[in-house]
Amino acid sequence: MVHSHDSCAPDLARDLAVTGAVDFRAASAADIATTAPDAETLTAPQRVSPVVAITPLSLPTEVIARSAQVPVVVILGSPVDPEMSALRRELTGAASSAGLRWILAVADTDRFPRLVAAFRPVSMPTVEVVADGTGIAAWTPEDGLGENGVDCADWVSTVVGRVAHRLAGLPPDTLVDDAEAADVRGKPGNGPDAADSVALTSDPRLRQAADLVGSGDPEGAVALYETLLAEYPDLASQQVLQQARVAVDVLVRTKELDQRAVYTTLAGAQRLLDAGDAVTGTASMTLDDLLRTADVLVLDDRPVDAVDLLSGALSNSAAGRPAAECEQLRVRVLDVIRLLEPGASAAERARRRLASALF
Structure with a gap:
């Protein structure tokens, strides 16, 4: 055909x-x-x-x-x-x-x-x-x-x-x-990538990074993940490490938020999501508010909602926001997508919105 x-x-x-x-x-x-x-x-x-x-x-x-x-x-x-x-x-x-x-x-x-x-x-x-x-x-x-x-x-x-x-x-x-x-090639499960992936899982620095997070030093864990990303270039290892780094990056950015700020942010995000307004309702939000809200949603173990919020905001406001802000939104959407399950509908929805907004 x-x-x-x-x-x-x-x-x-x-x-x-x-x-x-x-x-x-x-x-x-x-x-x-x-x-x-x-x-x-x-x-x-x-x-x-x-x-x-x-x-x-x-x-x-x-x-x-x-x-x-x-x-x-x-x-x-x-x-x-x-x-x-x-x-x-x-x-x-x-x-x-x-x-x-x-x-x-x-x-x-x-x-x-x-x-x-x-x-x-x-x-x-x-x-x-x-x-x-x-x-x-x-x-x-x-x-x-x-x-x-x-x-x-x-x-x-x-x-x-x-x-x-x-x-x-x-x-x-x-x-x-x-x-x-x-x-x-990228063949998780067999071939050279599989060997590299096994080597990664046995690397003691993975446990060290987890210990750093547990002890309140997410910045140290991010630095360690960056080192590992440079040493394990195979696709399977990169996916594992990038997902871990994205999750810990959220901890770094929300480290200074108090409990009241977290609850307030979650309540605002929930109103938007309940109203089905993740696209149009974000038009008046500043970039900092959008990124912080997405981080708090991830912190609440809701990466799907975070992706919908960010991609909806980009889809709605690409024409009105400065190009630098649109680029920051795009990068953050692609980061948070790494936290979703393969083939998640929110990821497909986000990619369509990205393509529509940028091209």
Whole structure:
């Protein structure tokens, strides 16, 4: 089931204007021509990974220029979205077995929202095939449903087969570098990530961090989590550590609140939530009030309500709040989402609101 979305129509300025030096909302094709590397610069003997993690700065080289040689399959989504994780594992395995006939580019839209603006997906996660600098077709999980649905890997194989012969191809002496594929793969439960995760659970510093929290030193625990995050780069360990750090960050920020302030804040939040007014009712709240209320909700073991409150506020006020405040709200929403169960409806709701507010 090969199809095209509006976002896949040829649009060189859109596809390339994400370098940071050029405003993607105003860039012209002429502007982009001066920033994008020429595909010929990639013809020297080189090591190429079948899977790469992309950023706005690497997009021109890793996706646009590379797609002049072989198709590049871009997967966009949040790393904490279960559908995104499943697709990434499936496509990483397919790319690693493809012998560099195509490249998989993984876009973390939580860290790099400008990648969403570059591709304009109709929903996330989305898989898009780029050939010769242009997005030619896209697949979403909905395309895999029903009697006529098609598996993503099969869809990729079909689309790549249609366009690969039109491209220049990689130099014949290109070598496969699978190190980055291993970093991007993210397979909790088996493989290298599982070993790293086991190593983390046996690290005595996890208990030390818990003891620091218990003794009233959450700041010390956060510093320890930062050290562990740098030492355990695998996906499974990162998810555990980031979730712990987010929870303890809340303790740091609410450390000075007295009991009366906590109860007052909870009562105000409950009035908004009971009225179903988490979107419109937050318009008059200051950023500090919003962030403090979300922290208190998390403190009360209600991260779902905290996510709804913050994402609702962002959805309602993106046009009226300063850009710096919207960015702080976005970052905090993505942090608190880490405290939710995988696939939680509040997380999906928040991602839709984020996409609507920012793009």
